[in-house]
Amino acid sequence: MSILTKSLKEKLKKQLVHHEGLKTDLYLCPAEKWTIGVGRNLSDCGISQHEALYLLDNDIIWIANKLCQEVSWIPTLTEARQIVLLNMAFNLGVQGLLDFKQMFAALEVEDYDTAADEMLDSRWAVQVGKRALELSEIMRTNIL
Structure with a gap:
């Protein structure tokens, strides 16, 4: 009891x-x-998986709101491509993602192959490896 x-x-x-x-x-x-x-x-106890996922939920909401404030046309993209950008923003920060100027220029004209190529032609792609390959393929194909 x-x-x-x-x-x-x-x-x-x-x-x-x-x-x-x-x-x-x-x-x-x-x-x-x-x-x-x-x-x-945190040094001795850390956080539980439940707490980590709760924080992640809040972080996703924050990053989505921040990204949409900076790039008003994000909601016009497909869900798969929105997920790619949100994933990148989560990793790079919104300001870091906004440095992908050529990728955004390609997205604005719906040139998803060039957008995917621009993702791969970056220091970020070298740093994150497989993650960049997976996300660029989703950007290119629109398939999660």
């Missing part, structure tokens, strides 16, 4: 936020452990 009633948990949570503080940026605690949130010791 658990002692964690809803009331106990809420009172403890309020007290822990008061004592530990709530920090949304990574910091080194006095015990020299990387910490985030309300005293979450």
